[in-house]
């Protein structure tokens with residue numbers, strides 16, 4: 103008897119900045135195609151990944167689809183909602199499945215949508231397989247979508263490529279969704295599969311390979327993988343980036359960083375120490391006091407001429423303008439040349455998103471809504487700061503970022519910071535930044551970001567404008583290639 107296979111269309115839609123091969127749904131397809139029942143009864147259409155997804159070809163595929171599955175992240179939730187609604191218009195009886203980190207484990211009722219049939223949280227391979235084949239009873243092995251050929255066409259489209267040699271993280275930092283129970287155990291991909299997948303990726307001459315492991319360098323084999331990449335890479339300008347390095351002083355981390363810096367174009371300084379803050383009280387509040395700062399910094403001793411940068415989070419609970427300035431000025435003491443600061447978001451499935459956590463630290467949050475409707479949640483007040491203090495925290499960042507990070511004046515001190523806060527140079531138009539911060543963090547449930555506020559918070563965190571001036575006035579500026587694009591002018 104012949105029958106028509108049901109068509110499954112999956113998508114991991116990229117962020118607006120860069121198109122990435124749809125690794126997450128590639129994993130689901132790779133896993134499911136090992137199931138004979140599924141192979142026989144379902145056909146997987148080529149997955150979608152482009153942030154400009156709304157094409158004629160895409161709509162044609164959507165019209166043929168029986169089951170639609172989408173990866174939800176903070177950056178693509180609105181796009182996914184639009185796609186799913188459109189699909190239901192085309193096919194009222196079609197099935198929609200939402201998975202990915204933006205689907206909440208708690209408070210699912212608040213998130214539920216009338217046009218979604220199934221919600222999956224945590225690693226999706228087994229759960230998705232069960233939807234397609236309820237009798238499935240498979241073991242969970244991290245899939246190999248690249249060598250299985252699932253992304254064969256897409257990888258040729260100049261996309262960035264993500265790959266994991268292990269999955270999970272043993273830590274539970276309060277701001278991170280890996281702190282969720284389902285992801286806390288580290289599960290390794292076997293050595294052979296890693297080598298084969300790396301070879302496949304390199305053979306396709308990708309422009310960027312990002313290794314997704316949360317603690318790269320934790321195992322000795324991690325160094326061998328990098329040696330293999332160095333020996334076999336096919337293009338000199340390939341970028342090798344990392345989601346996170348080992349936190350508690352692995353002896354493999356420094357040799358890995360040295361190798362990467364010696365062999366890869368790294369203008370954007372992807373070799374980083376994810377510090378978040380130096381403030382002990384904050385580290386305790388974010389459940390990161392089990393990651394020892396000294397151990398993290400011990401990597402510095404073994405690095406050869408590596409210009410390292412740190413990653414920090416602005417506005418963690420427990421921080422004040424003064425502790426934040428301590429963290430920033432410590433960079434000078436330690437001879438770290440550049441710090442990358444990110445505003446704190448409250449993400450679903452993180453300990454920080456839970457009511458008990460927010461009650462404990464007296465946290466008040468608001469939703470920041472982007473012009474395209476995408477939304478992220480931020481703290482405007484907690485036990486250690488109110489609006490006035492938070493403004494000071496961001497202004498301290500602006501000062502440090504402008505003068506220290508970009509090399510305008512590496513001699514800045516706490517005293518010069520005080521002078522700056524007292525009477526900022528008029529050319530920097532600080533009043534604009536202050537007014538913007540007041541709008542952004544005003545105590546209210548939500549805020550629609552647009553114009554200056556959008557650029558300030560979402561794209562540039564206040565940097566850019568002042569640098570245009572300083573550059574045109576002939577001051578030397580370093581690190582311009584790192585991440586500087588002014589919202590108001592292009593600095594060349």
Ligand code: B12
Nearest residue numbers: 116117122126171172173175176177201202204225226345
């Ligand atoms: C690569 C990456 C990026 C890339 C973008 C990738 C892209 N496609 O565009 C870059 C570097 C640009 C990026 C940027 C950011 N990122 Co990022 N990023 C990642 C990273 C490291 C890997 C994602 C990945 O491929 N994982 C591997 C796959 C296999 O895991 P997965 O996505 O969870 O998929 C599994 C399950 O979720 C589930 N599943 C997934 N999809 C589906 C679909 C269906 C139908 C089903 C059933 C199941 C299912 O099954 C999959 C297999 O088990 C993750 C951390 C991580 N290691 O996951 C963070 C992560 C996704 N990023 C995150 C964040 C917050 C950001 C930023 C906002 C950071 C910042 N503060 O600036 C920016 C946002 C960019 C923007 N403004 O647009 C958060 C997202 C949280 C959330 N709720 O969405 C994560 C989880 C990091 C974290 N620990 O908090 N990121």
Ligand code: SF4
Nearest residue numbers: 271273275278280316
């Ligand atoms: S921030 Fe890094 S170390 Fe902490 S839970 Fe997330 S992935 Fe793990």
